[in-house]
Amino acid sequence: MAATGYEKQGAAYYVTTPIYYVNDAPHLGHAYTTVAGDVLTRWHRQRGEKVWYLTGTDEHGQKIMRTAETHGVTPQEWCDKLVSEAWKPLWEHLDIANDDFIRTTEKRHTDRVKEFVQDLYDKGEIYKGGYEGPYCVGCEEYKLPGDLIDGEGEYAGQKLCPIHKKPVELLKEENYFFKLSEYGPKLLELYESNPGFIQPESARNEVVNFVKQGLQDLSISRSTFDWGVKVPWDEKHVIYVWIDALLNYATAVGYNENPEKFASTFPANVHLVGKDILRFHAIIWPAMLMANGLPVPGRVAANGWLMVGGEKMSKSNLTGIKPQDLTSHFGVDAYRWYFLRAISFGQDGSFSWEDFSVRYTSELANDYGNLASRVAAMVGKYFGGSLPEATAAGEAERAVQEGLAKAVAEADRKIGDEIDFQGGILAVFDFVKQVNGYLTEQEPWKVAKDTSPEGQARLATILYTAAEALRGVAVLLNPVMPRTSQALWDSLGAEAALGALAEQRVQDAGTWGLLPAGATVTKGAVLFPRLEEKKDQ
Ligand code: MSP
Numbered sequence: 001m002a003a004t005g006y007e008k009q010g011a012a013y014y015v016t017t018p019i020y021y022v023n024d025a026p027h028l029g030h031a032y033t034t035v036a037g038d039v040l041t042r043w044h045r046q047r048g049e050k051v052w053y054l055t056g057t058d059e060h061g062q063k064i065m066r067t068a069e070t071h072g073v074t075p076q077e078w079c080d081k082l083v084s085e086a087w088k089p090l091w092e093h094l095d096i097a098n099d100d101f102i103r104t105t106e107k108r109h110t111d112r113v114k115e116f117v118q119d120l121y122d123k124g125e126i127y128k129g130g131y132e133g134p135y136c137v138g139c140e141e142y143k144l145p146g147d148l149i150d151g152e153g154e155y156a157g158q159k160l161c162p163i164h165k166k167p168v169e170l171l172k173e174e175n176y177f178f179k180l181s182e183y184g185p186k187l188l189e190l191y192e193s194n195p196g197f198i199q200p201e202s203a204r205n206e207v208v209n210f211v212k213q214g215l216q217d218l219s220i221s222r223s224t225f226d227w228g229v230k231v232p233w234d235e236k237h238v239i240y241v242w243i244d245a246l247l248n249y250a251t252a253v254g255y256n257e258n259p260e261k262f263a264s265t266f267p268a269n270v271h272l273v274g275k276d277i278l279r280f281h282a283i284i285w286p287a288m289l290m291a292n293g294l295p296v297p298g299r300v301a302a303n304g305w306l307m308v309g310g311e312k313m314s315k316s317n318l319t320g321i322k323p324q325d326l327t328s329h330f331g332v333d334a335y336r337w338y339f340l341r342a343i344s345f346g347q348d349g350s351f352s353w354e355d356f357s358v359r360y361t362s363e364l365a366n367d368y369g370n371l372a373s374r375v376a377a378m379v380g381k382y383f384g385g386s387l388p389e390a391t392a393a394g395e396a397e398r399a400v401q402e403g404l405a406k407a408v409a410e411a412d413r414k415i416g417d418e419i420d421f422q423g424g425i426l427a428v429f430d431f432v433k434q435v436n437g438y439l440t441e442q443e444p445w446k447v448a449k450d451t452s453p454e455g456q457a458r459l460a461t462i463l464y465t466a467a468e469a470l471r472g473v474a475v476l477l478n479p480v481m482p483r484t485s486q487a488l489w490d491s492l493g494a495e496a497a498l499g500a501l502a503e504q505r506v507q508d509a510g511t512w513g514l515l516p517a518g519a520t521v522t523k524g525a526v527l528f529p530r531l532e533e534k535k536d537q
Pocket residue numbers: 017018019020021022028029030032033058245246247272273274275276277303304305306307312313314
């Protein structure tokens with residue numbers, strides 16, 4: 001944003017996911033980005049910030065049109081069915097708390113897209129020209145000949161898209177072009193003045209090098225099919241699906257419609273995107289905005305790919321695993337946690353059922369779940385479920401207090417600022433390990449046998465310390481695992497004592513002693529049941 005000197009008014013922390021193609025049902029890869037955005041926005045809400053989280057669907061273009069044709073329905077019918085039967089239900093199932101869901105076939109979007117493009121045309125940013133080149137329908141993108149790979153086997157002798165591994169089509173069209181080539185220097189200036197604009201570093205370097213080689217003007221209309229938004233001054237053309245799609249980030253927050261909403265929300269603080277669509281977001285999108293005098297986003301954060309058998313996970317190589325197959329076995333919370341925990345955001349990662357099972361059992365069930373149930377059980381057994389006061393705190397307790405403060409600061413920096421989910425989650429789970437170690441050393445079950453006032457004071461102090469530590473853990477894990485965090489919150493009697501979990505501020509989570517003595521601690525349901533038991537159910 002430094003490049004335009006723009007400051008948002010009233011400032012909502014605005015995060016977006018890509019809008020997904022609805023040619024098929026969502027898979028693990030789509031859910032990965034959407035869960036990441038949900039965790040990031042829940043985190044910022046818990047900082048007490050005003051937040052806007054947007055997701056949606058990309059419904060125009062040749063890819064959708066062909067899929068609908070194959071199924072013998074109109075593209076609109078196809079999209080309506082997929083959105084209502086597959087996409088929205090999955091986000092609900094995964095507890096995605098998006099503030100809006102935009103569909104590019106909605107009038108609130110299409111009308112504004114026309115206005116935006118008309119504006120560019122009026123400003124002389126668009127001209128008519130011809131283009132011939134290899135096009136990948138999977139990517140909905142013209143490819144540079146140098147980017148293509150040679151086909152083998154059934155595709156021998158043909159040139160393939162490096163992402164979809166399918167033959168490209170040679171297209172020749174008279175189109176409208178956006179003068180993208182003129183924006184190279186301004187874009188480089190943007191990357192220079194805002195080094196965090198593209199994340200991670202490797203993605204930034206790739207984009208900078210690409211732009212340095214010189215940009216070509218961009219074809220922004222198509223005339224060989226009509227499933228799209230019509231070009232307002234020449235209705236034989238529809239607007240290129242990527243221009244249409246990128247504009248969702250503006251149309252969904254009131255561009256040309258609700259100035260107040262737009263001023264307080266736009267531009268996005270973070271566009272979360274898969275690395276496959278980084279160039280659209282880090283090059284074309286800011287150039288479009290510059291051309292129309294609008295502010296550019298704060299950051300484009302690219303996630304790596306979930307891989308299967310060494311390939312980007314996609315509809316065709318999913319090996320049949322749906323998000324629901326995993327949630328029915330591991331639970332929704334564990335699902336949300338696993339991919340962010342196991343894969344460093346920005347890097348590629350392979351999914352394996354075995355790895356998920358091992359981490360679930362050791363980190364969620366044993367380290368975390370057991371700690372929660374042991375502490376609740378001991379407060380029940382030794383103090384009738386009423387949280388005792390810590391009157392005999394010493395060195396060991398101070399170390400736990402410091403551990404919590406450190407976990408809060410680190411998780412807040414990593415998740416909230418750096419979008420490093422793995423680092424943030426690890427900080428919390430290191431603290432969980434520390435608390436487990438503390439209990440192992442303090443042996444409250446042995447101290448309980450000492451019925452002297454000193455012995456009972458020690459016991460009370462140990463259990464208070466462990467419960468208060470868990471209070472902090474529940475707050476920190478709430479954005480990642482809202483269901484089990486709420487269960488823990490309830491089990492600690494924290495709702496009655498401190499109010500709703502979502503209202504707890506991250507900034508306060510490390511303040512020691514918030515959970516009051518006398519809170520009613522109950523042993524709730526096991527947070528992470530053993531997997532074998534779940535299978536038998
Ligand atoms: N419709 C465009 C995006 C337009 S945004 C203005 C599109 N859609 S898509 O359905 O193909 O979804 C792309 C996004 O889904 C990726 O950018 C990524 O965020 C997510 N993923 C899809 N497959 C993925 C993996 N295998 N791994 C990780 N993320 C993946 O492109």
